[in-house]
Amino acid sequence: MTALCEIRQLAVTYRGETMSALKDIDLDILGGERLAIIGESGSGKSTFARALAGLLPDGAAVAGSLRWSAGQPRAGRDIGFVFQDPSASLNPVLTIGEQVAEGARRHLGLSRRQGEARALEMLERVHIPDPAKALHAFPHQLSGGQRQRVAIAAALAARPGLLIADEPTSALDMVVQVEIVALLDELVREGGMTLVFVTHDIALASGFADRVAIFRDGMLVETGATGKVLAKPQAAYTAALIASHRDLATPPLIHEAGR
Amino acid sequence: MTLLDVKNLDKRYASGGRTVTALDGVSLTLSAGETLGLAGASGSGKSTLARLLTRLVPADAGTVRFGGEDWLALSGGELRRRRARMQMVFQDVLGAFNPRATVGSVIEDPLRIHDIVPKAGRGREVAALLDRVGLPAAYAARSIRDVSGGQRQRIAIARAIATRPAMIVLDEAVSALDVSLREKVLELLVALQEESGIAYLFVSHDLAVLAAVSHRIAVMDAGRIVESGPAAEVIGNPQSPAARALVGAVPRLIGQEDRNAV
Numbered sequence: 001m002t003a004l005c006e007i008r009q010l011a012v013t014y015r016g017e018t019m020s021a022l023k024d025i026d027l028d029i030l031g032g033e034r035l036a037i038i039g040e041s042g043s044g045k046s047t048f049a050r051a052l053a054g055l056l057p058d059g060a061a062v063a064g065s066l067r068w069s070a071g072q073p074r075a076g077r078d079i080g081f082v083f084q085d086p087s088a089s090l091n092p093v094l095t096i097g098e099q100v101a102e103g104a105r106r107h108l109g110l111s112r113r114q115g116e117a118r119a120l121e122m123l124e125r126v127h128i129p130d131p132a133k134a135l136h137a138f139p140h141q142l143s144g145g146q147r148q149r150v151a152i153a154a155a156l157a158a159r160p161g162l163l164i165a166d167e168p169t170s171a172l173d174m175v176v177q178v179e180i181v182a183l184l185d186e187l188v189r190e191g192g193m194t195l196v197f198v199t200h201d202i203a204l205a206s207g208f209a210d211r212v213a214i215f216r217d218g219m220l221v222e223t224g225a226t227g228k229v230l231a232k233p234q235a236a237y238t239a240a241l242i243a244s245h246r247d248l249a250t251p252p253l254i255h256e257a258g259r
Numbered sequence: 260m261t262l263l264d265v266k267n268l269d270k271r272y273a274s275g276g277r278t279v280t281a282l283d284g285v286s287l288t289l290s291a292g293e294t295l296g297l298a299g300a301s302g303s304g305k306s307t308l309a310r311l312l313t314r315l316v317p318a319d320a321g322t323v324r325f326g327g328e329d330w331l332a333l334s335g336g337e338l339r340r341r342r343a344r345m346q347m348v349f350q351d352v353l354g355a356f357n358p359r360a361t362v363g364s365v366i367e368d369p370l371r372i373h374d375i376v377p378k379a380g381r382g383r384e385v386a387a388l389l390d391r392v393g394l395p396a397a398y399a400a401r402s403i404r405d406v407s408g409g410q411r412q413r414i415a416i417a418r419a420i421a422t423r424p425a426m427i428v429l430d431e432a433v434s435a436l437d438v439s440l441r442e443k444v445l446e447l448l449v450a451l452q453e454e455s456g457i458a459y460l461f462v463s464h465d466l467a468v469l470a471a472v473s474h475r476i477a478v479m480d481a482g483r484i485v486e487s488g489p490a491a492e493v494i495g496n497p498q499s500p501a502a503r504a505l506v507g508a509v510p511r512l513i514g515q516e517d518r519n520a521v
Binding site: 040 | 302439507512
């Protein structure tokens with residue numbers, strides 16, 4: 001795989017802050033890969049996602065370079081972005097159809113009617129039940145999981161080659177999380193897209209990412225093939241993250257089995 | 260000893276011209292010193308139940324006996340006094356506090372309101388409570404805004420145990436925390452239970468969290484409890500589709516030759 005984007009010595013400092021949110025990041029995003037950016041609060045993982053997408057707020061100081069093999073990408077056209085909270089990324093007063101069509105109309109030059117057809121096609125692809133009806137629904141009429149499906153449809157409507165998902169399941173319950181991850185995985189495979197998936201959950205990432213990059217305190221701690229990093233973490237921090245994972249096979253903290 | 264006895268709770272909401280049934284004949288019991296994990300997806304009714312038990316929303320039908328009393332019949336000053344016995348810790352509950360509040364004032368409030376310790380002793384009690392949740396006494400002077408999420412949740416726990424409750428309702432109390440902090444807060448809750456015999460009703464969509472701390476687990480779906488039993492049984496052999504979905508949804512570390520191998 002060739003590098004879609006070569007990131008060198010990337011550093012970001014938000015306005016009014018003395019500490020860098022991100023520093024000395026060297027990382028290649030490979031075309032067609034599924035890369036998980038993993039970190040806890042304050043690790044800089046979301047800043048990284050925003051820097052990559054060109055979505056940093058005004059006044060953020062950026063140093064270093066992002067070299068794109070296919071030229072400077074346009075947000076919305078070449079890069080789709082899915083946020084943590086679908087309620088915040090969807091406009092409450094626009095219909096689902098209008099917002100899914102918006103990116104496609106703007107970037108692909110579609111007519112109103114073509115835009116609606118594209119929105120319908122996208123709602124089908126993200127498995128919204130009764131997509132023709134959903135076109136005319138408003139965000140508040142859908143569940144959180146369905147809203148995130150709509151946000152994904154909107155992010156992909158203009159056929160971007162890169163999808164960046166910033167904690168797309170953290171505001172959802174775990175049953176819905178499984179469905180959304182499966183959906184992203186399916187769409188990325190089908191479309192031959194590159195996926196950058198930001199998460200705090202190393203176990204979630206281990207289920208589908210080709211590569212993982214572990215962030216801590218604004219620095220890139222470790223990167224490598226998912227299986228390799230999980231089996232043989234090089235950094236003590238990665239090992240600690242793995243050790244603190246809790247699932248149903250982890251011994252309980254209570255001492256008695258029941259009463 | 261049964262501390263909490265809930266029978267046939269119903270709760271409906273009007274939403275957009277429709278009636279939504281949030282709770283439909285919910286019954287459960289909780290013993291002193293026990294943790295009941297209440298699992299369910301979004302919209303299953305588990306948070307409604309938490310809010311109803313803490314008397315934040317009224318029930319439409321059903322009974323709740325808590326400590327032998329008719330809990331839903333209490334009102335006014337009587338309810339305020341009894342609230343000391345059933346506390347709550349919700350997800351980042353202190354995030355909604357006045358940002359000018361200090362850690363000390365947040366913990367001292369319930370001591371004053373419920374007259375737990377005389378005024379002269381409150382500073383010492385605040386220090387003791389901070390110590391019990393693993394924070395230095397000097398934190399009392401800090402602004403609630405200047406502490407991390409994990410510390411804030413410890414402070415919420417300190418505030419909850421200040422009134423020496425028999426029971427705490429925890430609703431997604433660790434969901435917003437990073438994994439390393441989450442483990443420490445769970446350990447703290449278990450230690451406090453072992454010391455003081457507090458009962459917990461622990462509400463979460465994360466079965467891995469409930470598995471860590473629960474003696475029994477009840478699974479909710481569409482306003483009903485569809486399955487309940489000893490934690491190990493519900494997790495090891497889930498019967499209902501809702502319980503199976505929750506078990507299947509817990510991410511496992513893949514690619515590690517591991518302690519979690521099946």
